[in-house]
Amino acid sequence: xxKITIENFVKNYGDVKAVRGVxxxxxxxxxxxLLGPSGCGKSSTMRSICGLEEITEGTIYFDxxxxxxxxxxxxxxxxxxETYALYPTLNIFENIAFPLRSANWPDDxxxxxxxxxxxxxxxxxxxxxxxxxxSGGQAQRAGLARALVREPSVFLLDEPISHLDTRQRYxxxxxxxxxxxxxxxxxxxxxxxxxxxxxxxxxxxxxxxGIIRQIGTPDEIYNQPADDFVAGFVGEPPMNFxxxxxxxxxxxxxxxxxxxxxxxxxxxxxxxxxxxxQVKLGIRPFYIDLNLDxxxxxxxxxxxxxxxxxxxxxxVSVDVDDLRLQAVTTxxxxxxxxxxxxxxxxxxxxLFFDLQTGKAxxxxxx
Amino acid sequence: xxxxxxxxKIYGQNTIALRNLNLNIQEKEFFVIYGPAGAGKSTTxxxxxxxxxxxQGDVLRDGESILKVAPENxxxxxxxxxxxxxxxxxxxxxLAFPLKASNYSKKDMDDRVQQxxxxxxxxxxxxRRPGFLSxxxxxxxxxxxxxxRPSGLYLLDEPIGHLDAKLRHRMRAELKAMAVDMNATxxxxxxxxxxxxxxxxxxxxxxxxxxxxxGTPEEIYSLPQNEFVASFVGEPPMSFxxxxxxxxxxxxxxxxxxxxxxxxxxxxxxxxxxxxxxGYKLGIRPNELSIASQQDxxxxxxxTVYILEPLGYCNIISVxxxxxxxxxxxxxxxxxxxxxxxxxxxxxxxxxxxYNEKAVVHPVEDQKVKLNHNHH
Numbered sequence: 001x002x003k004i005t006i007e008n009f010v011k012n013y014g015d016v017k018a019v020r021g022v023x024x025x026x027x028x029x030x031x032x033x034l035l036g037p038s039g040c041g042k043s044s045t046m047r048s049i050c051g052l053e054e055i056t057e058g059t060i061y062f063d064x065x066x067x068x069x070x071x072x073x074x075x076x077x078x079x080x081x082e083t084y085a086l087y088p089t090l091n092i093f094e095n096i097a098f099p100l101r102s103a104n105w106p107d108d109x110x111x112x113x114x115x116x117x118x119x120x121x122x123x124x125x126x127x128x129x130x131x132x133x134x135s136g137g138q139a140q141r142a143g144l145a146r147a148l149v150r151e152p153s154v155f156l157l158d159e160p161i162s163h164l165d166t167r168q169r170y171x172x173x174x175x176x177x178x179x180x181x182x183x184x185x186x187x188x189x190x191x192x193x194x195x196x197x198x199x200x201x202x203x204x205x206x207x208x209x210g211i212i213r214q215i216g217t218p219d220e221i222y223n224q225p226a227d228d229f230v231a232g233f234v235g236e237p238p239m240n241f242x243x244x245x246x247x248x249x250x251x252x253x254x255x256x257x258x259x260x261x262x263x264x265x266x267x268x269x270x271x272x273x274x275x276x277x278q279v280k281l282g283i284r285p286f287y288i289d290l291n292l293d294x295x296x297x298x299x300x301x302x303x304x305x306x307x308x309x310x311x312x313x314x315x316v317s318v319d320v321d322d323l324r325l326q327a328v329t330t331x332x333x334x335x336x337x338x339x340x341x342x343x344x345x346x347x348x349x350x351l352f353f354d355l356q357t358g359k360a361x362x363x364x365x366x
Numbered sequence: 367x368x369x370x371x372x373x374x375k376i377y378g379q380n381t382i383a384l385r386n387l388n389l390n391i392q393e394k395e396f397f398v399i400y401g402p403a404g405a406g407k408s409t410t411x412x413x414x415x416x417x418x419x420x421x422q423g424d425v426l427r428d429g430e431s432i433l434k435v436a437p438e439n440x441x442x443x444x445x446x447x448x449x450x451x452x453x454x455x456x457x458x459x460x461l462a463f464p465l466k467a468s469n470y471s472k473k474d475m476d477d478r479v480q481q482x483x484x485x486x487x488x489x490x491x492x493x494r495r496p497g498f499l500s501x502x503x504x505x506x507x508x509x510x511x512x513x514x515r516p517s518g519l520y521l522l523d524e525p526i527g528h529l530d531a532k533l534r535h536r537m538r539a540e541l542k543a544m545a546v547d548m549n550a551t552x553x554x555x556x557x558x559x560x561x562x563x564x565x566x567x568x569x570x571x572x573x574x575x576x577x578x579x580x581g582t583p584e585e586i587y588s589l590p591q592n593e594f595v596a597s598f599v600g601e602p603p604m605s606f607x608x609x610x611x612x613x614x615x616x617x618x619x620x621x622x623x624x625x626x627x628x629x630x631x632x633x634x635x636x637x638x639x640x641x642x643x644x645g646y647k648l649g650i651r652p653n654e655l656s657i658a659s660q661q662d663x664x665x666x667x668x669x670t671v672y673i674l675e676p677l678g679y680c681n682i683i684s685v686x687x688x689x690x691x692x693x694x695x696x697x698x699x700x701x702x703x704x705x706x707x708x709x710x711x712x713x714x715x716x717x718x719x720x721y722n723e724k725a726v727v728h729p730v731e732d733q734k735v736k737l738n739h740n741h742h
Contacts, residue, residue, distance in 0.1 A: 037530065165402045165403075165557070165598070166559060166598070166601060166603055167597050167598065167603045170602055170603055170693070173675065174672065174673055174684050174691065177673045177675070178672060178673050181673070181704060194531075195677060198675070198676060198677050198678060199675035199676070199677060199682070200675070218676045218677075218678065219676065219678075222676075222678030222679075223678070232532060233531075234678070235678055235679070236531050236535075237531070237535045238531055238532040238535065284679070286679040305539060305543060306539045306542060306543045308538070308539060308542070308564035308565075309563070309564070309583065310560055310563045310564055311563055311583060311584065311587040311588070311600065312600065312651070312653045315535070315539075315564070317539045324536065326535060326539075337543070337546070
């Protein structure tokens with residue numbers, strides 16, 4: 001196990017700047033997810049940590065020692081990719097044992113180690129089977145077990161479950177998270193799926209266009225996004241954004257947009273002066289209350305575009321002028337198309353972003 | 367309107383894509399074909415379109431076979447996942463092209479192209495050539511080419527599968543609303559359970575070329591006819607525990623395999639038992655359970671916290687109960703520690719019960735709707 005430090009890391013492919021100078025640290029035993037859309041630089045970063053890519057600029061350290069010039073196989077890195085090619089002529093026991101046999105482990109220690117990992121991965125009953133006899137999920141677990149068996153310094157997973165169906169994905173998520181807790185390996189998990197990153201990681205590194213947008217715990221990323229990119233990328237259905245202006249009306253700070261206005265939440269009233277005149281308001285679909293009765297307290301009003309009943313919840317799309325908002329509500333509430341509807345934003349979940357920079361604005365309390 | 371009758375499709379010697387499929391797509395409905403990879407979903411669409419001929423069976427429209435009708439004469443429009451766009455034409459011209467054959471005035475044509483571009487959010491791309499578009503943008507233009515002209519039936523093969531989350535949510539609603547406004551008949555293929563539930567008036571679930579169930583979203587979700595449908599619809603997926611019917615104090619109960627726990631069951635569940643002690647599984651959806659830190663009358667079943675997945679708006683807690691695991695969706699502030707003992711609201715009332723993968727009991731609020739096992 002190792003602590004990994006990435007310092008001013010740059011990766012260019014010819015003229016293409018894949019990673020534009022990123023620095024972060026992964027603690028010994030930590031589970032970190034590199035999250036971002038395709039082309040954000042997450043895979044280049046991971047491949048450079050493995051040693052599969054040459055580093056254009058910067059330094060990568062394992063436990064404080066630079067590894068830029070250390071060959072991949074000497075970094076003691078284990079990798080699991082989306083496709084786990086098991087050796088078709090070896091049974092599952094020998095597949096898992098393979099890295100240990102290559103390292104000349106004595107037979108009794110191989111047995112002990114394989115049995116332990118097989119138990120943890122719920123593979124005991126199929127150790128004598130051949131790879132062709134396994135289900136997709138079993139093959140995935142066997143592949144993971146083989147990668148995990150030799151106690152790597154760091155364990156890297158690149159979109160390991162993205163092609164699985166929903167049931168298998170949820171199950172593998174359970175396994176991967178549980179295995180991390182049991183074995184305590186340093187793990188780096190590359191994904192474009194925000195829910196996977198949230199579910200699994202101790203901390204998430206959100207990347208976009210070769211730079212880091214935010215590093216934080218799932219809670220921080222979700223509740224205190226650093227900018228409108230992170231805010232919009234994490235969470236499903238995605239966060240709603242409304243561009244508008246901040247003004248003081250009759251002694252109250254208000255937000256104005258699309259010909260409507262409402263008072264800022266109480267905790268913002270003392271600090272309204274800190275907000276720029278033009279802002280972007282962010283509110284997640286889960287934190288909007290919908291009501292058909294105009295007499296209920298509301299912030300803005302609009303017209304129902306569509307209600308979608310997903311059985312466990314409903315998503316209602318609402319048009320406010322030319323802006324489409326989405327709100328999540330109970331499945332029994334299904335307003336009709338074109339009905340007039342009133343929206344109340346949960347005050348503590350209202351976020352503001354700078355219109356130019358996209359950076360989150362929080363009250364500076366002196 | 368469209369009926370598939372005993373349709374089978376065998377590729378080559380013995381690759382069976384579809385087995386004896388019967389489907390009925392009604393006029394003006396949004397019909398979703400849902401299933402995992404290799405289920406035969408795309409083959410079904412292609413057979414309806416006439417691009418692929420069934421090995422056996424018939425395709426009927428308003429009661430008459432259309433097997434011998436050429437694809438271009440079927441009054442259907444199909445959007446493929448990867449549609450070939452005309453690379454020498456702008457996006458605008460690509461969208462206008464299908465309208466040229468019809469008698470559209472220049473203004474009507476322009477109105478329709480602009481409308482479709484607005485719905486698909488590609489207005490700012492209208493002047494570009496396909497070569498300068500991202501994959502997701504091309505997918506939307508392809509979809510636009512399909513829906514731009516009136517058609518008796520739109521066949522859409524994963525039309526929004528490759529889009530990012532923001533666009534996917536938006537497009538899903540736009541497509542559904544457009545179908546409603548146009549009174550269109552749509553058959554859509556998807557591998558996403560939420561897409562199927564959100565869009566479908568009826569959903570057909572295919573697996574390995576076999577129709578597992580067809581029904582409204584509510585029927586599919588609340589009354590899954592078998593374990594596959596139960597586990598494949600809804601997110602997070604339904605949890606399952608192996609159980610063994612036992613008698614305690616003269617009344618029926620379900621013993622959870624690997625645990626000390628037996629759940630007393632009401633008579634309607636007891637009546638569904640066939641005397642066998644193996645082959646039974648209970649199923650329950652993660653949002654239908656709650657947890658408590660102490661045992662109480664609503665939380666009779668003990669379990670051990672296996673992992674906790676924080677998703678921001680909720681946490682999913684996996685709880686080991688006996689040899690199995692239950693998922694429970696809780697609010698984001700509920701954070702029991704791993705390996706902690708907690709109590710789950712699992713009882714003999716609120717369960718789905720499966721015997722050899724077939725559903726025999728559903729939770730009580732759904733008893734109004736009679737179980738229907740006539741599809742096999």
